[in-house]
Amino acid sequence: MKSGSSIKFKLPPKGMLSPNGADDPLKYYYVPLVSRLFISRIHITLRLLNDLSFDKSLEIGYGSGVLLPTLSKVSNQVYGVDIGSDPEFVARQLKALGCKPTLSTGVADQLLFEDNYFDLVVAVSVLEHIKDIEPFLTEIHRVIKPGGFLLVGMPAVNSFMEKLFAAIGFSGISNHHVTSPETMHQAANKLFMLKNMAWMPGFLPLNFYLYKSFLFQK
Numbered sequence: 001m002k003s004g005s006s007i008k009f010k011l012p013p014k015g016m017l018s019p020n021g022a023d024d025p026l027k028y029y030y031v032p033l034v035s036r037l038f039i040s041r042i043h044i045t046l047r048l049l050n051d052l053s054f055d056k057s058l059e060i061g062y063g064s065g066v067l068l069p070t071l072s073k074v075s076n077q078v079y080g081v082d083i084g085s086d087p088e089f090v091a092r093q094l095k096a097l098g099c100k101p102t103l104s105t106g107v108a109d110q111l112l113f114e115d116n117y118f119d120l121v122v123a124v125s126v127l128e129h130i131k132d133i134e135p136f137l138t139e140i141h142r143v144i145k146p147g148g149f150l151l152v153g154m155p156a157v158n159s160f161m162e163k164l165f166a167a168i169g170f171s172g173i174s175n176h177h178v179t180s181p182e183t184m185h186q187a188a189n190k191l192f193m194l195k196n197m198a199w200m201p202g203f204l205p206l207n208f209y210l211y212k213s214f215l216f217q218k
Contacts, residue, residue, distance in 0.1 A: 007049050007074045009042045009067070011035075017064045017093050020085040025125070026064045037210075042067065044198045045124055045153035045213040049074070052149070054119040060108045060140070061126035062101075065090045069099040071122065079118070081106045109135045116145045124153040131178045134187045141191045141218060150192055150216040154181040156209055181212040192216035 011029055019026040028038050054075045062068055062080035072078045078101040080087075087103035094101060106112060108123070108130075121140050130136050140150060157180040185194070195217050199209035 007046050007070065009039065009046055009070045011039060012066060012069060012097055016097060017066060018089075020064050020082075020090065024063050026066060029066065040200055041153055041155075041211040041213075042124060044200050044202070044211070045151060046070070048151060048196045048198055048213055048215040049120075049149075052120075056118045057120040057122065058111075058113070058118045058143070060121065060123045062090065062103065065094045065099075065101070065103075067122070067124060068094055068101050069097050072099045072101065075120065077102070079103070079113075081108065081111065083107050109139045111139050111143050113143045115142055116148075117143045119145055119148045120151065121149070122151045124151075125155065127152060127184050128154045128157060128179050128181075133179050133184055134190075137184075137187055137191055144218045146218055148218050149195070150188070150218070151214070152184065152188070152216070153211065153213040154179075154184060155211050156181070181214075185214065188214070188216055192218055 014030050017026060025038065028034050052074070056077045056079065057071050057075035058079045058081065059067060059071060060081055062082045063085055065080070068078055068080060078099070080101050080103045082103070082105065085105070087105055091101065091103050104112070121144055123140075127133060127136065144150060157178075188194075193216065194214060196215040198213045199206055200211040201209075
């Protein structure tokens with residue numbers, strides 16, 4: 001297991017990664033002003049890990065792989081599963097960044113891993129797309145080792161967020177974001193213990209958040 005070190009997201013240089021499909025948010029990481037929101041949500045999520053380090057980590061919904069190089073800094077082995085991305089294509093691009101994850105195609109409620117396999121599972125801006133959240137969380141719980149962690153980041157699901165997404169060119173977000181952080185949290189409490197939580201912007205009361213992050217422990 002790697003020694004503990006603070007984890008901080010580093011955005012790959014523009015052009016090093018390619019988007020996977022029309023819904024891939026990769027381009028927003030490089031749009032002025034909008035990029036600050038997208039990068040900040042990852043910063044507040046990763047900050048919950050503090051100085052933790054891991055042997056095996058899994059990212060669910062890795063997309064274009066933008067987060068995987070950062071996870072590899074605190075994990076001996078990094079895995080990723082995504083329903084739509086091309087694992088070989090993404091792996092080739094990440095290799096140029098010095099990251100060599102084990103990637104596969106699949107869904108989070110049918111993970112092809114042994115029980116108690118991972119020290120950490122990460123799902124950033126993924127679980128809001130899942131309407132029936134409990135089977136997904138149950139399967140994630142199965143592959144996490146006792147004492148291991150689940151790191152989740154999710155946007156608020158409400159009319160204000162729908163207008164905000166429309167303002168940056170992503171209309172009809174309510175058709176994609178179907179589960180709120182509160183619903184996920186309630187379901188996760190049946191399986192995990194909440195260790196820490198953060199929200200963005202942090203200077204506002206929790207009820208006015210745009211993005212919320214959770215660290216759970218099995």
